Every structure is written in structure tokens, then in C-alpha cells.
Amino acid sequence: MAEKYNITVRGCDLFYGDFQALKDINIDIEEHEVTAFIGPSGCGKSTFIKTFNRMNDLIEDCRITGEILIGGQNIYAKGTDVTLLRKNIGMVFQKPNPFPMSIYDNIAFAPRTFGIKKKSELDDIVESSIKQAGLWDEVKDRLRKNAMGLSGGQQQRLCIARALAADPKILLMDEPTSALDPISTGIIEDLINELKTQYTIVIVTHNMQQATRISDKTAFFLLGEIVETDVTEQLFGNPKDKRTENYITGRFG
Amino acid sequence: MSIRARYEKELKDVFNNLVLMCRHIELAIENCVKALSERNVELAKEVYAEDKLIDKMERDIEQSCLKILMMESPVAGDFREVAAALKMITDLERIGDQARDIAEITTQFGDEEYIGKLEHIPQMAVIVIQMVKDGVHAYINRDLTLARSLDKTDDKVDKLFNTVMADLTALIKKNPDSAEQAIMFMMITKYLERIGDHAVNIGEWVEYAITGQHPKT
16 A cells, blocks of 8 residues: 555545445545544445445445545555555444454454464554553453453443554544543543544544544535535634535534 | 524524613713713713613623533534624623713713813714614624624714814813813713724624624734
């Protein structure tokens, strides 16, 4: 993969069978920034972020046209190493989904998959990933315990640590705090803010305040289209499109 | 009632209270200048009470706006409307203070005959009352043209201010004994001129509420 990890999308259409889920999407996502995707349920936000790591390949009948470039390279070009692509793009989901195994094994899963066997090396990756996710002090004495015993907020940070352990360059987060209490949400938002210095971060959120707190740019999706993309302060302070204003102020529909 | 409908009701309450505050301010300016013209000390003292009421109205509207910001976290046009209201009431409250200051000076003239005929001061009062009214109406009706017109109208106020200053300077030169009263009239004129400036500020916040851009930034 390329050295740069900015995402450029041009004229992207996506179909599930006959249904067009994304229509002529164009966007530039910069490195070391947090880009938030907002919009009503079913508007295509999650579908869109899944195009970045080609997770839609797994869905039958899914067809995609247009260009998605990461660091200038078309990730849908023939010969793209999809496994490497997914290694470079970590993903965190709405519901924490730790594997039913120990905390240690959860984190070591990806490095082992990519061939790292040496214990000391794995130990280092596990420690640094968990530290980066701000979870180390809470779990360092119980790394061999089952990850399912952690609280929701801890499980979500574990999932972030697991994503980081694969040494990704881009982090995709699909409503990562929607199942968490405000304290855990605050911890993860701080974490996102720290991580953006090293990664390109894209977050889907239904929480408008979260978008204003943590994102540099925001894109508003509606019915499979991007209505407006702007610097977050601008989009929430003075949106250009009436549909954006209606949505963010709760006057939608 | 939907959450949105409740929000709009809360905002409408702010609008109504702003209109009410504006009426009291118009009355305060009108009465302080009337008290001056008619040498009516009792009427001047009524303006003190009016100012107290205006101060209370400012605090009430401020509380309503802060509550909306805290509870509803408005964004975009909604946020700008509440932010503008919060800024406007500070200017309105200052206008109330200035009317009170004029009333206070009015009570200090005693029985002495005025050094000149009051002509331009009442004219200034008429213009600034209309400016305050226009500022608040521009906000309520989202009338950008009216909001932007306030700056031009203020030029008339400034012109009258300069005329009064020239007249008073001439009076002092002619008869140094008139200096004491001249200074008092000068202060009143300055307060009226400041009221014009506050009305211009209100117009600028209305512009921000409508366009998202403050003309001075």
C-alpha cells in the first residue's frame, strides 16, 4: 500500500442488487484528521465506510463503481491485496465484539495471523496496543482472563486495541460509543483525539455533540448521497444546505 | 408536544419577552426626554423604576437563553438565534441604563431656566427609539435589510450629536455661566448617541443570526 493514507472518493455508486445505496459520492478524507459521517439511519453511512476496507465484497449482489483511492491508489483495481488492505484499515463497530478468549489472545490475534510467533514480540504488541487504547492499568493484571468479563466500555477499548495491534493506518469507527455510558464515551473520545495524530480516522455517529466535539470535518449523508461536507464548526454553525440545517436542528421530515 | 415543538415554544417565549423588553425601553427613552423637555421630575423618577424592570427582564431572558443552550444544545440557525438574543439583551440593558442616566441628569437642573431651546435632543430621541424598535423587529422578522439599515440611520444621530456639540460650545463661548448646564446637556446628548451605537450593535447581531457572519469579523 501507499505511504500516504488519505482517502479520495470520486463518483462512487453502490448497488445492492437493484437498490442503489450510494449515489455519486465524492469526498476527500485527510490524514491525521477525524472525519465524521452523520445522517439518518439507512442513508448509506455504514455502507460507505465499509467500501474503504472492501467489506462489501462479502455481500452478494453488491456492486460498486467509481473510484476509491487510498494514498492515490485505487483499492478496487485488479490485483489489490485485500488482506493487506484490511490489515491497514482497522474497524471498530457499534457493539463491542471481543472474541470469546483471553484479553491477551484477543490482541495477539491479528499479529499472529500475520505471522508473528515470538512471545516477546507479541508481548510488546499486546502491551503497547492496550496502552494506546488507554486500558493498560485496568487489565494488566488479568491479561489471561476472558475478555467477555470486561465492562462494555472496557470491551470497546479492547476492540480498539485489537484493531491497533494490526498496525493499521486508517481507523473506521461505526458508532463506537452508542452502546456506552457518558464516562466510557468520554474516555473513547479522548482516545480518538489522541489517535488522530497517527491515523486517518473516520467515524459514523448519530450523536451530533460527539461529531462537534471530536471531528475536524463532517459529511452529512441523506438517501445515499452526501449533501454537504465541511469543516465541522462550519457545518454545525452555518450549514450551506437547508437539508443539513433541518437534520441537525431536528426539523427533519 | 414534540421536542422540536417544545423548543420552538421556548424560543417564542424569548421572542415575546424581547418585544416586551423593547417596549419598556422605548418608553424609558421617550419618558426621560419628555421629562427633560417638560421639566417633569416625577416622570424622570418613573424612568428609574422602568430601568429596574428592564434589568429584571434582561436577567429573565438571559436565563431562558442559557437554559435553552444547556438543555437543547442548539446548532446552526437555532444556535445563532439564541446567541444573538443573548448578545442583544446586553445592548438593550445598556440602553435602559442610559435612559436612566438621562433621567437622573434631568432631576439635577433645579429651577434654573434652560440655556437654550431643546430642539435637536428630542429629534435624536425620536430617531434612536425607532432604531431600537427596528433592531428588535429585524430580529423577530429576520429582516436583514432592516438590520443593515441601522448603520445608516446612526449617521443621522451622529450628525445631530455634532450639531448639539457645536451649539453648546458656541453657547459656552458666548456666556461662560452657561457651562454647567451645557455640560449636562452634552452628557445627555452623548447618552443618546451611545443608544444609537447600541442599536447598531443589535442590528449586527441580527445579521449574524440570519447569515452566520458578524459584519465586524
